Amino acid sequence: MQGISTSARHDARCHGVRCSRLVPLLFLLFFCALAASAQTVSQQQIADLQRQVTEARSNADNGWMLVCSALVLMMTGPGLALFYGGLVRRKNVLSTLMHSFAMMGVVTVIWGVVGFSLAFGPGTSFIGNLQHLFLHGVGAAPDPDYAGTIPLQTFMVYQLMFAIITPALISGAFAERMKFSGMLLFLSLWSLIIYSPMAHMVWGKGGLLNASLGGRFPCLDFAGGTVVHITSGVSALMCALYLGKRKDYPLEQLPPHSVVLSFIGACMLWVGWFGFNAGSALSAGSLATSAFVATHFAAAAAALSWMAAEWIHEGHPSALGGISGAVAGLVAITPAAGFVGPMSALLIGLIAGPICYLMVAKVKVAFGYDDSLDAFGVHGVGGTLGAILTGVFASHYVNPMFKDAQGNVTGSGLFDGNAHQLLNQFAGVAIAWILAAVGTLILLKIVDVTVGLRVTQEQEVLGLDLTQHGQEGYSVD
């Protein structure tokens, strides 16, 4: 560099700017650029992460709910099928299995076409509309009113399994004497006229009894004490009264042909019930756990208490008593499962066992009606008991359901400081009873004058397997 002055030589310069100032300036510029680009990256990353977390949570809930749907279907086939099948005589075992199996087919079609819409579509306080006819609008997108993290289609198929097992339960009352064609027509109509409306009232949008969506009489029914057990149990009683007794009842001996089959079925019911109750949490979180635990504890307590009652009354605890007790406990905890803690569940089971036992062993015999497989004694009475006990034991610590005007959580049940809830429970119970009783009698009459309800005496003696289905359950070879 020629001609630079002495002062310039001491002061190094880059493009006219002093070097000693340039370096920190360059560093500053570098970090600003870095910071600017880093900020853009992290906003996008956060959005991505948020979406992934939502998706992961949705997948977890959906996986759980699909498994629960399968569990509840298993409760019908082969759970209930075997439980009932083992209790009838050998010559009627297939027809009893077919009562449950037929529902797996028939109710699926009805539900898909119109049943789901009537139950869960928006509509009145009593019934849904036809918005979801042919499952229109039921796809991958969740419906936040019902279950915000799973596809509506999952919710639909889960509820379908409930719709299947409910009419199947009724078959316990008319086993060994019902015409297959009459049964198909009767239970199809029942699903539309009794099940869908009841499901709508308790669980559907705008439902009269819906505790989660602001119903007029919020009835706490977690998994279907009123919707499933009271309706089917009371209908069963109506069927038993209308159809009349089996030809051989009560004079002839009618013991179960295979308590072993019933045992297998009952254990499947117990395991499947986790899908029924815990799945009613509609997500895989801690409420599902709570319901799972309550379900199990009630079953165990009721199995023991039924056996104890039998031991005292008859001198032996029997296998059939044990499994019947477990089922009674499961029925009783169904409305309560997501609202009570494990100790309350034990109490509910403890109470349900002897009460249902007395119903089937004493009351049924005293009144003389032929509820062949005790559908009313266990489901009708157990469900009623459970629905009322839900109003007693429901706790906001387990599941906060109600808020006051200021938005604070208030008590759920009697022991939780909310005695008023018992009235709502009674409302749900009463509506279930009346709908089931009146509706069933009307439907029975319709089917009786059209297709016919009962097989002939000769068919009853020969057995329904041969006369209704042309097959034997067990062949000699």
Place this chain on the structure above:
Amino acid sequence: MTKLEAVIQPTKLDAVKTALIAIGIDGLTVLEARGHGRQKGHTEFYRGREYSVDLLPKIKLEIVLRDERVDEVVKAIIGASQTGKIGDGKIFLSRIDEAIRIRNEERGNDAL
């Protein structure tokens, strides 16, 4: 030819079979039967209802024998199944008109 029918307790079947094989009797028909003589049944309970079960499980043996062998076979069966209590069972003897072996159509004692 004599037909021997013996109704015995199911628990005694193995002992009787062994005793019969020991004396060279190898033709035997075994039926699962239900019945009772003076032995009482028991009651069972299902959902609070009492069922009296009079017909107890039994095993029925049928053997067709040459007349000369009947006494030793009766002795062998009684020896293997007698307990001295009610429920031991009974043996019945009757005359057989004819016996025919299906395989080769032999008749009479040769068919036994």
